[in-house]
Amino acid sequence: MTAPQPGPPLSAGAGHAGSDTSSAAVPALSIRGLAKRFGNKIAVDGISLDVPAGSFYGIVGPNGAGKTTTLSMATGLLRPDFGTALVHGVDVWARPLEAKKLMGILPDGVRLFDRLTGEQLITYAGLLRGMDKDVVASRVGELLAAMDLTQDAGTLVVDYSAGMTKKIALASALIHAPRLLVLDEPFEAVDPVSAANIRSILDSYVASGGTVIVSSHVMDLVQRMCDHVAVVAGGRLLAAGTVDEVRGGASLEDRFVQLVGGRSHTEGLEWLRTF
């Protein structure tokens, strides 16, 4: 249980009590000093974090906090200005092919090959991973059923709703049974029944030793679903550890608001109360 370094000042809990020293000793994801600037904007300002193998890890933060930028750098989608990212000990930027084999990624806002049907898109994801085509075919059927998309298997992804698109992208991330799943806002626009299905798929995936990292704005969901959480704001890590450590007896939502700086005031907008 080493505190990540170098990096920003971390609050209590950043050392991840709860991780053991056996097979989980090598973190599923280990990032050190990740930083990214876009022009004058520092999007990520030196984030260091260990995600224990076998954990269900939530990353929370306000809009523009740097979650997507951090996860993109950690998964090989966006080159960092500084810092390193290791997936199960494999350097994502030095050994990308090896690292990417270990990961399934649901990125936020990345275009899919949406002129394929849903079935074709998942199949393509499996074949791209070098999987046997019979194995791909059987997993595609199971994934479509699990995501409640069997009826829409032959529909072009461009014609899918936002929630259906999210589900087909998630299925594409799962097909090769990766050891680490990194999911940016996986439940956004997904209906409650599908969300419950996805949660149960992810729960059993973690129970069998996989690791899930999810970014989310929904504190209640993170508190119920995740065992660890990191709070990010202004491109820095404010707190990290088990959910119980971070929330410290309060609800995660209250702790989040406290850490991030309180509720924003709603003065002004009088015109909105005058009809």
Ligand SMILES: Nc1ncnc2c1ncn2[C@@H]1O[C@H](COP(=O)(O)OP(=O)(O)OP(=O)(O)O)[C@@H](O)[C@H]1O
């Ligand atoms: N390609 C880019 N070019 C310029 N600025 C960017 C770019 N990507 C992100 N940013 C800026 O970096 C900051 C962090 O953005 P990021 O998307 O990582 O936040 P986030 O925590 O994922 O936000 P949200 O919860 O709203 O999705 C924001 O101020 C954003 O405007």
